[in-house]
Amino acid sequence: MNWLSNIIRPRIRSLVEPKEVPDNLWHKCPSCEGMLFHRDLEESHNVCYHCNYHLRLTVKKRLALMFDEGKYENLPLPSVAHDPLKFKDRKKYADRIKESQAKTGLKEAITVAKGKIGGQPVVIAAFNFSFMGGSMGAGVGEAIVMAAEQAVKSKAAFIAIPASGGARMQEGMLSLVQMPRTIIAVEMVKEAGLPYIVLLTDPTTGGVSASFAMVGDVHLAEPGATIGFAGRRVIEETVRETLPDDFQTAEYLKEHGIVDIVVSRSELHETLSRLLNLLMGGESQSGGAKKGKKTDIAVSKSAQVKRKSSIQKEIRPDAPSSAKAVKQVEAAEKALENYRKAGASITEAPKKAASGKA
Amino acid sequence: MNKLDFEKPILELEGKIAELHKVGSGDGINITEEISRMQSKADRLLQQAYSKLTPAQKVQVARHQDRPHCMDYVDAFIEDFTPLAGDRAYAEDYALIGGLGRFNGRPCVVMGQEKGHDTESRIKHNFGMVRPEGYRKAQRLMEMADKFQLPVITLVDTAGAYPGMGAEERGQSEAIAKSIESFLRTGVPIVSVVIGEGGSGGAIAIAVADRIYMLEHAIYSVISPEGCASILWRSGEYAEEAATALKITAQDLHQLKLIDGIIKEPIGGAHRHKDEVIANVSEQIDLALKDLIPWSPDQLIKARRAKFLAFGRNGL
Ligand SMILES: [Zn+2]
Numbered sequence: 148m149n150w151l152s153n154i155i156r157p158r159i160r161s162l163v164e165p166k167e168v169p170d171n172l173w174h175k176c177p178s179c180e181g182m183l184f185h186r187d188l189e190e191s192h193n194v195c196y197h198c199n200y201h202l203r204l205t206v207k208k209r210l211a212l213m214f215d216e217g218k219y220e221n222l223p224l225p226s227v228a229h230d231p232l233k234f235k236d237r238k239k240y241a242d243r244i245k246e247s248q249a250k251t252g253l254k255e256a257i258t259v260a261k262g263k264i265g266g267q268p269v270v271i272a273a274f275n276f277s278f279m280g281g282s283m284g285a286g287v288g289e290a291i292v293m294a295a296e297q298a299v300k301s302k303a304a305f306i307a308i309p310a311s312g313g314a315r316m317q318e319g320m321l322s323l324v325q326m327p328r329t330i331i332a333v334e335m336v337k338e339a340g341l342p343y344i345v346l347l348t349d350p351t352t353g354g355v356s357a358s359f360a361m362v363g364d365v366h367l368a369e370p371g372a373t374i375g376f377a378g379r380r381v382i383e384e385t386v387r388e389t390l391p392d393d394f395q396t397a398e399y400l401k402e403h404g405i406v407d408i409v410v411s412r413s414e415l416h417e418t419l420s421r422l423l424n425l426l427m428g429g430e431s432q433s434g435g436a437k438k439g440k441k442t443d444i445a446v447s448k449s450a451q452v453k454r455k456s457s458i459q460k461e462i463r464p465d466a467p468s469s470a471k472a473v474k475q476v477e478a479a480e481k482a483l484e485n486y487r488k489a490g491a492s493i494t495e496a497p498k499k500a501a502s503g504k505a
Numbered sequence: 506m507n508k509l510d511f512e513k514p515i516l517e518l519e520g521k522i523a524e525l526h527k528v529g530s531g532d533g534i535n536i537t538e539e540i541s542r543m544q545s546k547a548d549r550l551l552q553q554a555y556s557k558l559t560p561a562q563k564v565q566v567a568r569h570q571d572r573p574h575c576m577d578y579v580d581a582f583i584e585d586f587t588p589l590a591g592d593r594a595y596a597e598d599y600a601l602i603g604g605l606g607r608f609n610g611r612p613c614v615v616m617g618q619e620k621g622h623d624t625e626s627r628i629k630h631n632f633g634m635v636r637p638e639g640y641r642k643a644q645r646l647m648e649m650a651d652k653f654q655l656p657v658i659t660l661v662d663t664a665g666a667y668p669g670m671g672a673e674e675r676g677q678s679e680a681i682a683k684s685i686e687s688f689l690r691t692g693v694p695i696v697s698v699v700i701g702e703g704g705s706g707g708a709i710a711i712a713v714a715d716r717i718y719m720l721e722h723a724i725y726s727v728i729s730p731e732g733c734a735s736i737l738w739r740s741g742e743y744a745e746e747a748a749t750a751l752k753i754t755a756q757d758l759h760q761l762k763l764i765d766g767i768i769k770e771p772i773g774g775a776h777r778h779k780d781e782v783i784a785n786v787s788e789q790i791d792l793a794l795k796d797l798i799p800w801s802p803d804q805l806i807k808a809r810r811a812k813f814l815a816f817g818r819n820g821l
Contacts, residue, residue, distance in 0.1 A: 227817065231761070232752050236737035285817040292814065314705070314727045316737060319751045320763050323705060323727040324816045327685050327713045331810050334689060354727070357666075357706045361682035376677040376706070377668030388670045395673060403674045 176200055178371070192412040201369050201412060203349060206258045206273045209308070213271065213416055219262030222270075224254055225293045227285040232319050240317035247278045255286040256311070259294045261303070265420025267427050268303035270294050274310040276350075281311030283355050284318040288325030291359060295332035304342040304423050305333070309360045313353020322354070329359035337364075342426040344419070347374050347397065347406065361405075365422060367415075368397035368406045375400075509565050511554055515773075518547040551773045558722060560748040560757075564730060566722040567701045568664075571776040573783060574633075575602055575617035575660045578700065581780075582787040583608060583615055583658075589649075592641035595675060600631040600667070601639030601711070603646045608658060609791055614650040616643055616711060617660030620701070633702075634667035637680035640710050644680075647687040654802075656694040656794055659711045664729065666707030681710040688713035689809060692802025696793045698768065698786055699723045699755075700775075715809055716793040717763075719755035720782065721770040725763075726753040763816060765793075 174183045181197035188195075192212055193202040204212075211217040234240040248254060256278035260271050272294040274281040291307065298305040314322040336343045345363035349372035357376055368374060375395035383390060393399045400406040410418045420432045508516060522543050525536060558566065566572070579586055583606035590597040603616030618635060621627035650657045666677055688695060688711070697714035703725030719725060728736075730748035735741045752758065755767045768789050771778035797805070 231817065232750065234750050236743075236747070236750065237739075289817075316728050316733050316751070319727055319753065320725060320758055321761065321817045323709055324763060324813060326682075326706060326709055327689065327813045328816065330682065330685050331689060331813055334686070334810075354706050356678040357681040357710075358685065359682070361676075361679040362686055374678075375673050376666065376681070377673065382668045382670060382673070386669045390670055394670070403676070405676050405679055 174202075177202070194412050199370060199411065201349070201371055203276060203310070204412070205277075206275050206308075209273060210258070210260050210262075210271065212412060213264060213306075213419065214260070214262040214269070215264055215266065215416075215420075219260040219271075222259040222261055222294070222297060224257070224259065224286065225289045227289045229286070230317070231285070231321055232317070234317040234319070236317075243279065243317070251275060251278050253278050255290065256281045256283070256315075257287045257290045259290055259297070261297065261301070264304075264306075264416065265424050265429065265432050267420075267423040267429055268301055269306055269419075269423065270298040270301070270303045271306045271308060273308040274348075274355075276310040279315065281309070281355070282313065282315035282322070283311055283325050283329075284315035284322045285325065287315070288322075288328045291325075291329045292332040295336050298336050298341060299339045302339070302341065304344065304427060305336045306344045306346060306419070307333075307359055307363070308346045308348055309351040309355050310348045311351060311353070311355040313355050326354050326358035330362060333359050333362055342423060344422065346410075346415075347400075348372050350374070352376065352378060364426070365408070366406045367408050367410050367418065368400065370397055370409055370411055372397040374406070509562070509569065511558075511562050511565075512551075515547055515550045515554065518543060518550065522547065548772070555722075555770075555772055555774060559745070560724075560751075560754050561730065561745040563722050563754050564724055564744075564748050566774050566776075567724045569774065569776045570622070572701055573775055573779045574622060575619040575662055575700070577779060578660055578783055578786060579606070579615060579617070581783045582790075583613075584610075586615070589646065590642070592638040592645065594638075594641065596636070596638040598631075598636050598639030598642060599629050600633055600635040600663075601642060602630075603642060605649075605655070608656075608794070611656065611794070612653075613656045613658055614646050615658045615660075616646055617700075618663040618707075618711075620662060631667060633663045634665060635663065635707055635710075636667050636669070636672045637675045637677050640666075640677075640680035640684040643684045643711055644687040647684075647691045650693050651691045651802075654693055656798070657691065657696070657714075658790055659695070659697045659714065661697055661699040661703050661708045661712050661725075662701035663704045663707045664702055665704035666710070681706050684710040685713050689813075690806065692806050694794055694797030694800065694805060695809070696790050696797070698790065699725050699764075700786070704729065713809070713813065715797055715805060715812070716765045718766050718768050718786075718789055718793075719758065719764050720768050720775060720786070721755055722774055723755055724748075724753040725755075725758055726751050 172185050174185065174188060176183055176195040176197060178195060178200035179198040181195060183195060193204045195202065210219055229244060230241045253275050256275050258273050258275060262269060272291050295305055333343050343363050344365045344367065345360050347360060347366060347368040349369060351360050351374045353376065356374060373395050374397060379390060379395060382388060397406055397409045401409050408418065424430060424432055522540055525540050586604060586606035588602060588604035600618055601616060602619045606613060606615050618633040619630045620633035621630040666681060695714040696716045697712040699719040701723055703723065705727055708725065730744040730751060731741050733747040733751060734743035752761065755764065758764045759767055768785050771781040775782040
């Protein structure tokens, strides 16, 4: 499978994480093309305040957003054999690693941190997509094993945050075996009776998607994140199927039963606090604030409040017009009526035997 | 497609020998001598070619259409084979064959990807590319193996998991991940043999085993050499280079300590002498199972985990 070929969709390709010190005060939203002032973007945690599009976020900022009061401790990454295959394509793999390290200031495509969320102890393993596309080799796999061991040792919940195109090809089969290795890591956490939560971020594909990322007790996903096994282009080219625009998005996966909650960054800390306290025997964090309130079981829209109505129209050209929506509702109601008439719980008898009785 | 380009001179020679056989019958001793001379030359060429196959050539051999496929092995050494079907939720997936049977008299669970042997069966088996339903059937079979304490044999041969819209919608990633998880949780001996192509996640989904073997000319890779070339070299023309760099041969992977052993193929590859290679595979599985049967479920699960956790840790 061409895991990596296709994870970066053309419309997103132009997007890079905004620089820490912006030489450019304005950014353009890759989804609605609205202009975003850097300070406002900072405040919204890299979420477009016109259309709720979640731009990529550095791990540092994400961790600050997730942990209580933004406080956490980075755990040192385990050391592994780099470049076990002495891999070289147009460039040496060893050089690619060095370049990525220089560019990102990070050691590997993963960061492991420890802290509290909602007062509960938590270990987080978060992928750095800017480091070789977040690809998973032995270094990343070993870090996930270490993070899980830490969680078990400190009776903490384990949260994995993939952002990865898949396995790191340059490590060959040693990267493929990280699939079972990371699942073993998660097994240890599960056996200890501790929660394992996955926050799927953009993108989660290939061997990363098909391993630890899909065996969570709870699957959260960021709005709009691309999540899937095979890349969109691979599917289009090999199978020649026309794919819907929202194919493999977080929302699409929720509709197909793979994701529990699509959660906006603004609600991430609260959602995790609530979940962890529910699973780990903690007190309610909301002081009963949720009680008696209507729960939105569909894709959360609360973060879209800031949306400007003038922009809303152009960013959702695929939204059904109200006339079309009315027709759809009518058709659904008609179908329900027919279903009831036919006798809802009674299977239709074979044509021959159907003698008037339902 | 069935002809391997590096075999061309050998195939030409074999063609000539066949012709000589036709015209030669009853024409005296000279032709017989000529035939035997040519035959030994063909044998020598074959041996030479197969003793130093490049990784790219092994890719061709591993994908050869006449290579024995999963069902050839099952038919040959599994008695009372009783295929079981379906994931109990959506569909039966003929790309992953599995069921109950007896290996050397002992009841077991057996499964593997089947590529098919002609156009019709290839389509039926989806060229050995498994959909989520196949991996969910694998999970079912592993649960059954655990419950009834039946050893598991898996035969791996796939280009990869199927990339399709429906497969994605029905959770291809989840199905593969859960299949791996089910292998890790099953307290019976598991023996896997890569008999042809071990294509990335779709292959490892049923290859998390206590003993992992590869046929001499099989390949096992994180990505197809073509795919790797088009991404890293930006051109599919570098597939040969990618095949070498990725270390996908049985010999390379044995050296990297990622597999437990290499099963010999007859000279000229598994596609030339099916019975021989099938017997070799059967013998290796038998040895492995004899070794593993005395282990307790708990020991097996612990050792399997330790085995995978050790990958890449020691001496690399
Ligand atoms: Zn926007």
